[in-house]
Amino acid sequence: MDEMLTVGQVARTYGVTVRTLHHYDEVGLLSPSERTPAGYRLYTGADLERLATVVTYRRLGLSLDEVGSLLRGDGSAAEHLRRQRDAVMEKVDELHRLVDAIDARLGREMNETPATSEELKQIFGDGFKDEYRAEAQERWGETDAWQQSAARTKRHTPADWERIRAEGEAVNAAFVAALRSGKPATSAEAMDAAEAHRVQIQTWFYDLTHEFHRGLADMYVADPRFTATYEDLAPGLAAYVRDAIHANADRHA
Amino acid sequence: MDEMLTVGQVARTYGVTVRTLHHYDEVGLLSPSERTPAGYRLYTGADLERLATVVTYRRLGLSLDEVGSLLRGDGSAAEHLRRQRDAVMEKVDELHRLVDAIDARLGREMNETPATSEELKQIFGDGFKDEYRAEAQERWGETDAWQQSAARTKRHTPADWERIRAEGEAVNAAFVAALRSGKPATSAEAMDAAEAHRVQIQTWFYDLTHEFHRGLADMYVADPRFTATYEDLAPGLAAYVRDAIHANADRHA
DNA sequence: CTTGACCCTCACGCGACGGAAGGCGCCACC
DNA sequence: GGTGGCGCCTTCCGTCGCGTGAGGGTCAAG
Structure with missing residues (x-):
């Protein structure tokens, strides 16, 4: 009934390494409820539930400290997650700016070499599009979706x-x-x-x-x-x- | 003419720390072309170009090793930049998936715990969503137009x-x-x-x-x-x- | 000649483990 | 009742990309 699992078994079923489980034990994030007389770690069902939570939180990029405080219950989980979400979104924005910068450099790089007619067409098309984009946005660009779409499609090659x-x-x-x-x-x-x-x-x-x-x-x-x-x-x-x-x-x- | 810059100046203009520059020197990723008799690092224009590349690559989350092999690697600058761009886009996608995962988790957190007034406010804020939906329904929903269309298209050969x-x-x-x-x-x-x-x-x-x-x-x-x-x-x-x-x-x- | 900003080289620390060493436990098979 | 092999234990050092000193030299201004 209450099957207890050893590290290896737990590791395999939860997609983590034995070393990771040892580490969680070391830092007190997740210590197995029992041990065999020989010292083998034995994980109960409750332990596994806790592990599942740890694993998912970790996949969201939270630090072990943050996961720990989440599990201890200080600070609502939702609050933590929202913070994490904000951080990720900010990173996304940063990367978008980076893409713009790369595109700019790419453009300069391409200009040094003689542009083929195909590339000229591309550039002309893009310039054209941008022109109307600006105008369009002024007139109708109020919806969020449109702005997002415009921003992203601009970067599509x-x-x-x-x-x-x-x-x-x-x-x-x-x-x-x-x-x-x-x-x-x-x-x-x-x-x-x-x-x-x-x-x-x-x-x-x-x-x-x-x-x-x-x-x-x-x-x-x-x-x-x-x-x-x-x-x-x-x-x-x-x-x-x-x-x-x-x-x-x-x-x- | 060829102004050479010291670590501090370079660090400030490129938004990295002095220690980071020391580190790049240590691992051989970017060693300044010259030194003063006193041992001060002096960065030339070429060094700075290389640093710019390093910094941008690093912002993509590439390891120093990867950056190094990219810099050593034979490939045109444009090729580099395109690779860089692809990497960023991929990272953006990954972060988007991460946001989705966080959102999903957030949804579950909110449902499991009894709602606090703060969360109620959030939910009421989601009443926005209902409003939005009503508006969407009005615009796109089961209007005459759609029904008419559905009826007619069924008769098309x-x-x-x-x-x-x-x-x-x-x-x-x-x-x-x-x-x-x-x-x-x-x-x-x-x-x-x-x-x-x-x-x-x-x-x-x-x-x-x-x-x-x-x-x-x-x-x-x-x-x-x-x-x-x-x-x-x-x-x-x-x-x-x-x-x-x-x-x-x-x-x- | 002092002051203070800058620079140098060690060298240790961190977060979240990876990986190896050296040894014990457990089970099956002969 | 050995014996082999796998899994488990603890301990400890390595990794990556630096941060953060400590302890000291350099340089331009006052």
């Missing part, structure tokens, strides 16, 4: 676009596969594809809530280009995708 | 879809032509293409007001499939189409 397109096709393929196999739009497969779709947008463009995702889904059925593309892939796919996205949003509500 | 697709391509071509010829998104050509787009949707799908057309336009920039498709046709086209539609809506207001 042609290679990025290619990758985005490829990823999009993969998501489409997943939808088609789910539909072809007769699974309903509320099936896990369909919803997973929907979630993948959402995550892709979130990764490359802007933070997409499930609610807003619903809006996109409706668009897919409503817009001819989109619908035609989907219907070309498989009849009924547009509506299927729409329903899958709604189902996925329900699932995450 | 494969031949219809093919025709819709062809018409859509024609509209796209009009947009591309306008963009390529250097016409602004507010030009008559661009706006006409936008109007053709609207009419097409109206005939095949549902009554599309200019106001609602704006919503579609924003989606073109916001959704990767659309954006990627448009960007494949011509860089900057997605934003161009969006702006043209808005301009057209302004014209008809």
Whole structure:
């Protein structure tokens, strides 16, 4: 019943090393409740629960000290997590600025070498886009999503676009596969594809809530280009995708 | 002319500590080209360039070893920079996933513990979200337009879809032509293409007001499939189409 | 010639473990 | 009842990228 596990077993099942468990024991973060007469560490169910918490917190980048105080209960966990979240977001911003800096240097680097017509087209296109971006933002750029999207797409290279397109096709393929196999739009497969779709947008463009995702889904059925593309892939796919996205949003509500 | 700088000056201008420079010297990553008779480190312009590279690489979280091999490695500066850029983007993605994980955990923390007044405030703040959702529903939800569209698309034959697709391509071509010829998104050509787009949707799908057309336009920039498709046709086209539609809506207001 | 800012070289410390050494415990098989 | 092999124990030193002194030399200004 109350199976006790040794370090090795615990390490394997929780994806940490024995040394790490020793370390947690040393610093008093997680000491096994029992020992065999020979001194073997024995971890109880409660120990394992605690370990699970430690492992997840660690994956969020918290220090062992922070994890410790979280487990001792001083300071709400939510507060800690929000702080951590802020720190990560700040880092993201910093990296974005870094990308801008790299792009600037790349631009200078490219200018030293004679630009090919292809590159000129790129540069011209970018300049063009930026011009309208500025104007557009002045007039309509009030939504958060648009600003995020604009900021991020500016940094996408042609290679990025290619990758985005490829990823999009993969998501489409997943939808088609789910539909072809007769699974309903509320099936896990369909919803997973929907979630993948959402995550892709979130990764490359802007933070997409499930609610807003619903809006996109409706668009897919409503817009001819989109619908035609989907219907070309498989009849009924547009509506299927729409329903899958709604189902996925329900699932995450 | 060739001003040489001492550690302190270099440290200040590059935002690193003196100790860090000493360390880079110790490990042979960046040794100043010269020294004064008294042993003071003197950094030349070339040294500083190298340092700039080191600093940027380091900000990406690369180890000193990795930075070293990159600097020793045979590769053009542009190649370096592109690698650097990819690394940053990857890191950004990773951090985004981390934020997601933190958010998920935050959600669980909030649900498990009885809500304090502070948290209640947070939740009430999320009432914002409900408001947002109501607004989204109003804009994108189960309006007449969507129902109309859904009803109509069900009756479309494969031949219809093919025709819709062809018409859509024609509209796209009009947009591309306008963009390529250097016409602004507010030009008559661009706006006409936008109007053709609207009419097409109206005939095949549902009554599309200019106001609602704006919503579609924003989606073109916001959704990767659309954006990627448009960007494949011509860089900057997605934003161009969006702006043209808005301009057209302004014209008809 | 002193003052104070700057520079030098050791050299130890940290956080979160990795890894090896040297030895004991446990189980299976002969 | 040996014996081999694996797992466990503790101890201790190594790693990475520096921070932070200690103890002392250098340099320009007053």
